[in-house]
Amino acid sequence: MTFRLLSDPTARATQSLSKRLVTIGLAIGLWAGTVVASAAGSTDAGSTDIVIPSRDGPRRAIVQASRRGPQPTVIVLHGATMTAESTIRVSGFAEAAARNDFAAVFPQGLDRQWNDQRAGGPGGADDVAFLRALVERLVVDGIALPGHIYLAGISNGGMMSFAMACKAGDLFHGIGTVIANMPAGIAPCDVPPLPLVMINGTDDPMVPYQGGGVGFSGGRGEVWSVKRTAELFIRRNGCKAHEEQVVPGRGWSDATTTTKVTWTSCQSGKPVTLYRIDGGGHQIAGRRAFLPRLLGQSTSDFSAADEILKIFANEERATAQL
Secondary structure: OOOOOOOOOOHHHHHHHHHHHHHHHHHHHHHHHHOOOOOOOOOOOOEEEEEEOOOOOOEEEEEEOOOOOOEEEEEEEOOOOOOHHHHHHHOOHHHHHHHOOOEEEEEOOHHHOOOOOOOOOOOOOOHHHHHHHHHHHHHHOOOEEEEEEEEEEEOHHHHHHHHHHHHHHHHOOEEEEEOOOOEOOOOOOOOOOOOEEEEEEOOOOOOOOOOEEOOOOOOOOEEOOHHHHHHHHHHHHOOOEEEEEEEOOOOOOOOOEEEEEEEEOOOOOOOEEEEEEEOEOOOOOOOOOOOHHHHOEOOOOOOHHHHHHHHHHHHHHHHHOO
């Protein structure tokens, strides 16, 4: 079954479509908050809540540190309709961070979304200011090691990660995004040389691989294409060569294939990596597909969280050798 939005001039059809989309959004949010069997660990284990004052009121984040004292840290931004708690449970980032001796921080967006500043997007809180304040607090509290803070995001959270690379890229040592592209209309965008990991499905019905309107109807703002997004970082990092490698299949889905594209020989020493999931939809790689007829296929060939943290850990090792 394919899901299509058909133009209908009647008010009844419009109301029916709106209700359907709201139901879908609520379903995704409920799934994110309740499906825990696919992820190990617990929200409560070794976690601490912190509260950050902001112009939009008190903002909170959940901190999971694998040891005492400052350490490399990844801040993980949830997708729209999700929460910090559900992201800990279902994304795999908490476990991947612990395996690589990173602290993991999961902030909460107001109204379960981020103001990633995309043209035609939902708007909202000053999340750039909030995330700046969060980074400062993590350093002051002795959680994050200054100069070793990374940012990762899923969907809307990935778009917010790109926005932060544009507006406050000097705060971060690397960026990782899952099913997200650069928000269109974000200007100016002054991206410093940063290692980038992108994970995108070519058949994503929500965040189009070729760019354009976000959401089933395309009415949730605009994003760049994956190609244009990657090329911005390739230019800034001064990368010249690239290589492609097919990721071996290893599990339950034969509907997708994954190609890892890596740009190296970069003047900055910062690589750009794209995991292109041919046939992949709006899903987190390594997790079973949720509503695949609607959101598309997932892949079991690799774990998005594991691959992003591995590349961040490689950056840590490279930095230590300087």
